[in-house]
Amino acid sequence: MENQTMPDEGINMHEEMRRAFALLSGKWKLEIMWLLNQRVYRFGELRKAIPGITQHMLTAQLRELEADGLVSRTVFAEVPPRVEYAITPKARGLGPTLEALTTWWNEYGKSVPAKPSTRGRKPRGS
Template structure:
């Protein structure tokens, strides 16, 4: 079970951040959401290796942590969009820097 971030000791700030955005898929999901609101199917197509169950789980965790907003539109058929909250948007620069670092690292590791 996930530890509540508010209950972690103050010195564990990196661990608190990783608890919220860590995992195999969360950073990729957040990276796509920096481009704007996305529907579930759009995220699933962008991440074809993720299972529907895992995508649902990751989105629910990000929503519970205040990073992602789930908006349900009252229409038929139902429409649900996911977008970044203000807290989620604060990660945009970090995601961009990680993307840059990943490209640099890949270049360093290529023969």
């Protein structure tokens, strides 16, 4: 496949798509975005909803997503402090992509061999 350049604009779409993929690359970012596309989560809820993720890795991934403008973090001045994470309006634009991935998985997911998880913390009860 050759690099596509948008006529009259000099935009290399291959490079632009690499930038887009980099925003969501990593083991956990898509899963975080998929969850946040459904509703607002608190940090502890996200950690429980993602088996195998460590507190350190969840914090790092959320910080990267926030820095890229895909996730917003709201701190409430309460005791104990409450922090909520939500996807931004910019990230809402990924909703159709996440829905298409869900549709694809519902059709073809059973044909994909399951891989054992070898990284991250063990889910509770294991």
